[in-house]
Amino acid sequence: MTDTLKPDLAETGAVEETEPPRPHAEPQGSATFRVWRGDRSGGRFVDYRTAVSPGMVVLDAVHQIQAEQANDLAVRWNCKAGKCGSCSAEVNGQPKLMCMTRLSELPLDQPVTVEPMRSFPPIKDLVTDVSWNFRVKTRIAPFTPRPPDAPDGTWRIAQSDVDRVQEFRKCIECFLCQDVCHVLRDHHLHEEFIGPRFLVYVAALEMHPLDTGDRVEALRRAHGIGYCNITKCCTKVCPEHITITDNAIIPLKERVVDQFFDPLGKLLKVFSRREQP
């Protein structure tokens, strides 16, 4: 299966449509999986050796271990197609969707570590409590369209104007970007910073051609966009290949600059024709 995007959703040229890397041969024989077992009070890694075969992904191996050796192993999953965003975990230290991580991408001569996401509290084994994310979402000003363009209550938008936000709408809320972001992962600034996933969400609203809401002040203060130091770790892990940092976060940072840090630009706008953003 190829890891390609629907052409209508891909911003032309913005997304590199590549086959997943396969540096290793298709798996044969058996391999060891070092799985984190535990709950909120703590846990440890447990090694399981299990049979592997060509085409297998990490989630297959975890399911096999669950079926054959550890019936009480907790793992969250749904679609097995990289579209539900449930099976997020860390494989060999890298935030990944387990269902999209082929064993042929991994060196099987060493144990494969599988652990829960580290930015969220563990519930049991590979399952974490991601409910913080849902609470964050409620704090973001919702979509506020301008009055309808036509008497029948509909709007007219140019395709080229919505193209920009289409990319952001591919998000499957796997929260891998939240997991890898050091502001949450290492500094635990969950109170101050909404994280890359929700900066993508704000970008989708803020740059929407119909939206009239203004989230710029909130971005700076309540949403803490200044905490992001553009390390691009979020972009690297996104399974939907959303260019999180370059296309969502930095343009939002620039909008914050417009409002708070660019006196000259503000002055110019007073004298020029007021442009409709």
Add this chain to the structure above:
Amino acid sequence: MADVPHPLTRRRFGATMRRDAWWLQPALVFVLLSSFIVYATWAAFQGAHYTFGPYLSPFYSPELFGSSPHAWFGPKPAWWPRWLVFSPALLILPFPGLFRVTCYYYRGAYYKAFWADPPACSVGEPRARYRGEASFPLIVQNIHRYFLYIALFFLVVLLSDVWKALWFFDSATGRATFGIGVGTLVLAVNVVLLGGYTLGCHSMRHVIGGYLDRLSGRPVRRRLYACSSCLNRAHMRWAWCSLFSVAFADLYIRLCSMGVWTDWRIL
């Protein structure tokens, strides 16, 4: 609002389950950026060997005051403090320097390589305290676009330097004649790379059209935004290539002027 109910644990510095050579990229960035800073600082303080024939080193352009024929306003000004070595580069080099320091790409890269914040993605950090770019001092990075405006001016100046590098003084006739030397090409390639870097800057992309939600019905802006976005996609590559080219252009002119290298005439 106690949003995260459970205290998460912090990993110690360098702790990670990653198996790859995660330290390689930040180490490379560290070595390359440090080498550039050392060379550029040394070259800027030399105040000599920055011209050769019609060529002017990009570290010294525009030469506001100086002893070469490229100087805009004549020789070293009288008000220059006596205790400070004079070099034309010292007057101008901070501007392109600060353009790079505040560049979104370099920021992400040097926060990792020089400050280990984080050392690499999903690798433990040395410090628990973190303020990012939310407050002083790093909040100052937000003035990047002002350095962009200065960099655009420098770009025009460097372009005119390429034009000047096409005219060689002929001592036999006493006139400048058209020609192309290897140095002309070095300066021209440098301007192209600097152009790709500067015009694809994130702030450029924003001020040229990115601040608008609707670009339909504005064909010129749309085009400009598309061009800047296209360059922006390879911003990292432009950043590195132009960094090398600008240092190499200085080195080339320096070594030619010192008589170590010969500048071959192509035309």
